[in-house]
Amino acid sequence: xxxxxxxxxxxxxxxxxxxxxxxxxxxxxxxxxxxxxxxxxxxxxxxxxxxxxxxxxxxxxxxxxxxxxxxxxxxxxxxxxxxxxxxxxxxxxxxxxxxxxxxxxxxxxxxxxxxxxxxxxxxxxxxxxxxxxxxxxxxxxxxxxxxxxxxxxxxxxxxxxxxxxxxxxxxxxxxxxxxxxxxxxxxxxxxxxxxxxxxxxxxxxxxxxxxxxxxxxxxxxxxxxxxxxxxxxxxxxxxxxxxxxxxxxxxxxxxxxxxxxxxxxxxxxxxxxxxxxxxxxxxxxxxxxxxxxxxxxxxxxxxxxxxxxxxxxxxxxxxxxxxxxxxxxxxxxxxxxxxxxxxxxxxxxxxxxxxxxxxxxxxxxxxxxxxxxxxxxxxxxxxxxxxxxxxxxxxxxxxxxxxxxxxxxxx
Amino acid sequence: xxxxxxxxxxxxxxxxxxxxxxxxxxxxxxxxxxxxxxxxxxxxxxxxxxxxxxxxxxxxxxxxxxxxxxxxxxxxxxxxxxxxxxxxxxxxxxxxxxxxxxxxxxxxxxxxxxxxxxxxxxxxxxxxxxxxxxxxxxxxxxxxxxxxxxxxxxxxxxxxxxxxxxxxxxxxxxxxxxxxxxxxxxxxxxxxxxxxxxxxxxxxxxxxx
Numbered sequence: 364x365x366x367x368x369x370x371x372x373x374x375x376x377x378x379x380x381x382x383x384x385x386x387x388x389x390x391x392x393x394x395x396x397x398x399x400x401x402x403x404x405x406x407x408x409x410x411x412x413x414x415x416x417x418x419x420x421x422x423x424x425x426x427x428x429x430x431x432x433x434x435x436x437x438x439x440x441x442x443x444x445x446x447x448x449x450x451x452x453x454x455x456x457x458x459x460x461x462x463x464x465x466x467x468x469x470x471x472x473x474x475x476x477x478x479x480x481x482x483x484x485x486x487x488x489x490x491x492x493x494x495x496x497x498x499x500x501x502x503x504x505x506x507x508x509x510x511x512x513x514x515x516x517x518x519x520x521x522x523x524x525x526x527x528x529x530x531x532x533x534x535x536x537x538x539x540x541x542x543x544x545x546x547x548x549x550x551x552x553x554x555x556x557x558x559x560x561x562x563x564x565x566x567x568x569x570x571x572x573x574x575x576x577x578x579x580x581x582x583x584x585x586x587x588x589x590x591x592x593x594x595x596x597x598x599x600x601x602x603x604x605x606x607x608x609x610x611x612x613x614x615x616x617x618x619x620x621x622x623x624x625x626x627x628x629x630x631x632x633x634x635x636x637x638x639x640x641x642x643x644x645x646x647x648x649x650x651x652x653x654x655x656x657x658x659x660x661x662x663x664x665x666x667x668x669x670x671x672x673x674x675x676x677x678x679x680x681x682x683x684x685x686x687x688x689x690x691x692x693x694x695x696x697x698x699x700x701x702x703x704x705x706x707x708x709x710x711x712x713x714x715x716x717x718x719x720x721x722x723x724x725x726x727x728x729x730x731x732x733x734x735x736x737x738x739x740x741x742x743x744x745x746x747x748x749x750x751x752x753x754x755x756x757x758x759x760x761x762x763x764x765x766x767x768x769x770x771x772x773x774x
Numbered sequence: 775x776x777x778x779x780x781x782x783x784x785x786x787x788x789x790x791x792x793x794x795x796x797x798x799x800x801x802x803x804x805x806x807x808x809x810x811x812x813x814x815x816x817x818x819x820x821x822x823x824x825x826x827x828x829x830x831x832x833x834x835x836x837x838x839x840x841x842x843x844x845x846x847x848x849x850x851x852x853x854x855x856x857x858x859x860x861x862x863x864x865x866x867x868x869x870x871x872x873x874x875x876x877x878x879x880x881x882x883x884x885x886x887x888x889x890x891x892x893x894x895x896x897x898x899x900x901x902x903x904x905x906x907x908x909x910x911x912x913x914x915x916x917x918x919x920x921x922x923x924x925x926x927x928x929x930x931x932x933x934x935x936x937x938x939x940x941x942x943x944x945x946x947x948x949x950x951x952x953x954x955x956x957x958x959x960x961x962x963x964x965x966x967x968x969x970x971x972x973x974x975x976x977x978x979x980x981x982x983x
Contacts, residue, residue: 514853
């Protein structure tokens with residue numbers, strides 16, 4: 364009576380133990396092989412204009428990255444004074460993030476073992492969403508709608524309530540300060556928001572509200588946090604921060620010199636966000652990837668050993684060893700495939716042109732056109748050489764607030 | 775096996791959109807894209823209610839001459855940035871539609887255009903059907919305005935947002951508040967789930983739906 368091996372191998376060649384060897388080879392390939400596919404980066408013809416280039420990138424980007432590009436374009440547009448463009452991009456981004464999207468198909472897919480986190484619609488980390496609302500609030504105030512600006516500042520502070528530790532929740536100084544300031548300007552009571560701002564400021568002096576102040580100056584300095592991934596499989600989201608030399612700005616206009624200290628630091632906000640639900644999911648994915656890989660390794664080695672012992676010393680074949688080799692080979696293959704297909708990489712898509720520090724000041728100016736000068740200060744309060752910039756402040760309607768946006772960043 | 779192995783290495787190619795269908799809905803319907811913020815169904819419910827309420831007051835229902843009303847934009851005291859004009863616009867439209875001439879609105883938001891037209895008439899650049907030097911821009915009998923106030927609660931389970939929509943009709947001569955009404959809507963969104971809505975009219979009246 365012929366053994367199964369004698370009747371024919373797994374792949375049909377009579378008399379040869381093809382199946383175990385091929386499986387063993389497959390296992391070896393799986394052990395050595397790696398599956399890697401880089402995310403698609405839109406390729407465009409660069410013009411040097413951050414808004415034009417950003418829009419071209421947006422047009423070529425994946426739908427899941429739309430909010431990311433909207434963020435970037437909005438910040439760049441703010442810095443070149445293209446406020447209508449910034450408004451349009453922020454409104455589009457806020458529209459996306461405003462919906463309840465936790466049950467979206469993309470989010471569900473991102474939580475699954477075999478889809479990367481970057482496959483979900485990007486809305487950003489809390490500090491990124493906060494900044495979208497912060498910028499939109501500035502633009503609302505610029506349009507004569509301090510109540511809608513206040514709504515944006517409130518929602519921004521609300522978003523920061525996602526931080527893991529209580530002490531880091533809703534702890535932006537400027538958001539509460541501006542909430543109260545808008546209320547004061549609207550004739551309401553801003554004292555509670557001011558109290559919260561003082562509390563968040565942890566001893567940092569905050570100017571009392573001047574309801575007659577009609578020129579509001581928003582300033583930003585330094586480069587904000589960047590994301591990177593660490594961990595064996597890149598499953599841990601980390602933030603790379605660089606401490607900017609600029610800690611404050613000084614505006615000289617209409618015979619007044621006003622200091623704009625930094626009230627908030629996005630590096631601090633990014634670093635204190637704490638854990639996310641997604642971190643646990645990615646951690647579990649990493650464990651699954653590691654475990655299935657280890658199981659695959661063990662099974663593959665077992666399969667190779669079993670295959671090597673199939674031929675007995677007397678020339679006959681051991682059916683038991685053959686079956687063991689086949690079973691272990693199959694386990695190795697499936698485990699390795701599952702491991703390779705598991706994507707625990709953290710999403711490192713970053714709103715990369717955010718500032719590090721946010722400053723603000725309010726002053727009174729009569730209607731008119733004023734030459735102005737802004738200079739940036741270091742930690743010791745010394746003027747940074749070569750940082751001075753000239754600008755013109757135009758106050759048209761004394762009854763309406765004039766909003767000035769100053770950025771140390773170029774794009 | 776081979777397919778599985780290859781699928782693990784597949785790169786993302788040109789994505790064919792799924793062709794998401796568009797669903798046409800009524801403005802008063804709650805859509806499938808819902809948050810805890812102020813949405814069209816809230817606007818419709820609140821403004822419908824306010825319109826019915828205003829039409830019932832004696833100052834409007836029994837006025838010998840149609841009172842002139844100026845709309846003052848609502849004040850947004852919530853955490854949701856909104857298009858504020860849309861509330862007063864819809865109340866104006868509904869009142870004009872249902873009041874049968876019992877109330878008139880003054881287009882104060884068009885004053886710049888109207889003054890320019892009057893200047894053209896005064897300088898004879900365009901024809902006039904009446905003496906353009908006589909001021910005929912009417913003064914307001916009443917101001918209609920409102921306020922949206924919000925309160926947010928957040929727990930580990932989710933978020934709830936309560937919004938109080940209050941509206942007032944103010945006598946321009948005496949500063950008396952001749953009418954006031956309010957509606958309140960509370961929405962709760964659980965983490966990873968949908969949104970539940972509990973709309974109510976103020977003072978325990980039937981729910982707004």
